[in-house]
Amino acid sequence: MSNRKLWISALRALHRNFRSTSRFSIGIYPKLESSGVFSFSYEVGKPPGYGSCRDRFAEICSFSSKNFCSESADGGVSRCWNCSAVSTSKLFLSCESCKSVQPVDTSVDYFQIFGLDKKYEIKGDSLEKKYKDWQKKLHPDLVHSKSEKEKEYAAEQSARVIDAYRTLINPLSRAIYMLRLESVHVDEETTVSDPELLAEIMEIREAVEEADDPQSLNKIQCQMQDKLESWSKSFGDAFKNRKFEEAITSTQRMTYYERVKEEIMKKL
Known part of the structure; x- marks a missing residue:
């Protein structure tokens, strides 16, 4: 052609x-x-x-x-830029034939990178194992003998895998990412107008400021973790039933509790 x-x-x-x-x-x-x-x-x-x-x-x-060979005109199939082998799967971080690292394909979402179903509940151990497997193949230090082009691809892919892992391992960032995949925008800086929540947050922050020993701070930290897990479950249920407004509310609650945890960590 x-x-x-x-x-x-x-x-x-x-x-x-x-x-x-x-x-x-x-x-x-x-x-x-x-x-x-x-x-x-x-x-x-x-x-x-x-x-x-x-x-x-x-x-x-x-x-x-020059780089276009990773996307062929043969019905949209993906081909390796190095050996022209056709990819047998949508995920194409490295060539199955010659093992060359491929250019980043932004149409592959974070769940696909780790071979996970697009579900909110994921197992951290499984995610971490797959993350380490990919890093072994993509880390720039492991492709130092490759061409400059492949080194660049490896650096870009490695950065993307790291970002994918950090996004999915955290319940809050995972929730926001899943909403964005559904084209639902989440403004993390939106101020919640719920008087009950605002009063609760003010009370918690006062308790954090007044706490003067690690034991008190750890107790509040545990309380925040319990609240995070509760609202995380609420998000999972709302998302599964495609009740996106409820899902957004859950992420807003989670954001507040996450910020309290960060304040506690600064004092510990």
């Missing part, structure tokens, strides 16, 4: 993928330069409250025809 057709196919595939996974509208305008290389411009429509769609789209599209 010619470079011209290859790039057009790539742009169309990216446009379809991005449009199907977000609420943003995108116009793509490819142009064939005199050098024979395609350039393009695009216009992005973005609703208030969302992060920069333009930046995200630019990141997805910042690749050259």
Whole structure:
């Protein structure tokens, strides 16, 4: 296939993928330069409250025809940039054939990276084991003898795996991430207007300020952990039943209790 057709196919595939996974509208305008290389411009429509769609789209599209072999035009299948082997699965962090580390595929979500079902309840031990397995394959120190291109891919993939692990291992960040996968925006800085909750938080913070020994602080810490677990369960139930407003309320409660725990840790 010619470079011209290859790039057009790539742009169309990216446009379809991005449009199907977000609420943003995108116009793509490819142009064939005199050098024979395609350039393009695009216009992005973005609703208030969302992060920069333009930046995200630019990141997805910042690749050259030289690196394009990881996305073939053969029905959208993924091919290794090094040996052109076809991937047998959606997850394509490293080639099954030549073991080369592949470029980051942002369409693979954090649950897919670790081979987990997209469920709120996950086992920490299982997640940690899979995280360590991936780090063994992707850590830059372990690919020092590889090409500069593969070193760069390994560094990017390793950073993504670390971010995925840190997001999923924490109940609060996992909850917020799962809502975002459903295109439900969560503003972590929203002030809760529930008088009962505000009174409770003020009382807890006063207790933290007045506590002058580790035993008292640890007691409050345990209380916060119990509240976190209770609201974590509430989130899981609400999310499972797609009651997203209730799920958001649960994350707001969890955020307050998490912040109290952080204040306690500073005093211990």
